[in-house]
Amino acid sequence: MKPSEKSDGMVQFIDHMAKANFGRSRTSCVQNDLCVSCGEPAVSFRDELSRKEYTISGLCQTCQDGVFGVRVPDKKQYGIRPLNIEPYQK
Ligand SMILES: [Zn+2]
Numbered sequence: 001m002k003p004s005e006k007s008d009g010m011v012q013f014i015d016h017m018a019k020a021n022f023g024r025s026r027t028s029c030v031q032n033d034l035c036v037s038c039g040e041p042a043v044s045f046r047d048e049l050s051r052k053e054y055t056i057s058g059l060c061q062t063c064q065d066g067v068f069g070v071r072v073p074d075k076k077q078y079g080i081r082p083l084n085i086e087p088y089q090k
Helices: 008-022 026-031 048-057 061-068
Strands: none
Touching: 008 026, 026 048, 048 061
16 A cells, blocks of 8 residues: 655654554555554555555554544544445435
8 A cells, every 4th residue: 555645754753653663664564555563464444544544554454443442433523424425315
């Protein structure tokens, strides 16, 4: 997968943090579809939002759930709607 675009300073910062915490760089992990945290293949995601989050943080679905909790897309507190579900009526 392609890592999300960020400024050079931001990329260096995140890669540095990832290396310090996990011994891996986010950029190289995302390019190789690996999780920066657990090192397992990161190929299966619940939805587009989680897939996008992976390109930002480098965390696989399991690790995202561990960090952020399991998202409930319709809950108002998150202000998130599933991207792949069309309304039944207009
Ligand atoms: Zn992981």
